[in-house]
Amino acid sequence: MSTPDAGVAVYRGQTLDDRIDERRKQLLDAAFTLLAHGGITAITMRAVARQASLSPRYFYESFADRSALLAAMFEQTMVAFAQAVSTAIQASATDPLSQTKAAIAAVTELLDSDPTIARLLQESLAEDALRDTASAAIPRFIEMTAGLLIDDAWYRTADPIKMRLDISALTGSLTRLFIDRSERRFDVSRDDFIDYCTGLIADLVQRRQSRR
Numbered sequence: 001m002s003t004p005d006a007g008v009a010v011y012r013g014q015t016l017d018d019r020i021d022e023r024r025k026q027l028l029d030a031a032f033t034l035l036a037h038g039g040i041t042a043i044t045m046r047a048v049a050r051q052a053s054l055s056p057r058y059f060y061e062s063f064a065d066r067s068a069l070l071a072a073m074f075e076q077t078m079v080a081f082a083q084a085v086s087t088a089i090q091a092s093a094t095d096p097l098s099q100t101k102a103a104i105a106a107v108t109e110l111l112d113s114d115p116t117i118a119r120l121l122q123e124s125l126a127e128d129a130l131r132d133t134a135s136a137a138i139p140r141f142i143e144m145t146a147g148l149l150i151d152d153a154w155y156r157t158a159d160p161i162k163m164r165l166d167i168s169a170l171t172g173s174l175t176r177l178f179i180d181r182s183e184r185r186f187d188v189s190r191d192d193f194i195d196y197c198t199g200l201i202a203d204l205v206q207r208r209q210s211r212r
Contacts, residue, residue, distance in 0.1 A: 024062040026052040031073055036116040040123040040130075043070065067129035074130055077117055078137050084110050085145065101198040103145045108194055111182055118182035121175065139171045145201065166204055173200060 030051035034042040045066055049056040063069040084106040092102035111118045124134040174197060180186060181193060188196075 020061060023052075023054060023058050026054060027059060027062055027069070028072060028076065031069055032116055032120075035073075035120060035123075039119065040070070040127050045069075070124075070127065070129050071133050073120060074124055074133050074137065077120055078141065080110060080117070081107060081141060082144075097198070097202060100145060100201055101194060104197045104201075105194050107178065108181075108190060108197075111178055112190075115182060118179060122179045122182075125175075138175060139167050142171045142174060143167045170201060170204060 027048055030048045031043050034047055034051055043066065045059050046056055048069065049059050052058075059069075063072065085103045088102040088106035089099045092098050111121075121134075121138075124130040177193075177197060177200075181188075
């Protein structure tokens with residue numbers, strides 16, 4: 001909760017901004033609950049307001065429309081991924097391969113602990129309101145992870161078109177792997193899955209760097 005400035009109206013210990021922030025969080029929490037039980041199509045303005053026990057007018061206090069809410073949900077998810085990966089990398093050994101493995105393990109753990117995130121990841125790619133956002137955000141995240149293994153000198157001279165093709169290939173492969181795992185489409189241990197994904201990134205980067 002923020003500390004109110006002199007002259008700022010306070011009601012029951014909260015400023016107006018505090019109350020707006022709290023209602024926004026209630027709406028987001030409600031949207032994730034609806035996603036978990038009914039998928040992304042269950043998320044409507046009225047359903048979210050009802051789930052949050054708020055008047056529909058408060059929806060527009062925080063979000064211009066349904067698309068803005070979905071974008072906020074996706075942004076919150078990407079922030080959670082980035083924070084988990086950053087924490088894992090800082091706690092891992094300093095060699096690039098170990099850091100890449102730690103990043104993959106962090107994502108795996110996050111998806112295992114909250115299947116709703118995996119559902120958002122999957123359904124966002126088929127949702128008109130989120131497709132562009134997801135198509136831009138997921139490759140950026142993959143590029144950040146792959147970048148742990150890339151030599152800086154090589155990166156500065158790399159063919160940017162081939163780099164984008166590589167990132168696109170990794171994005172499709174890893175996204176599908178994580179979704180399939182969340183849906184239990186194959187029987188593989190957590191450690192073997194992490195090793196496979198780490199190897200997928202490492203192999204592609206090493207092949208590309210060997211063609212200097």
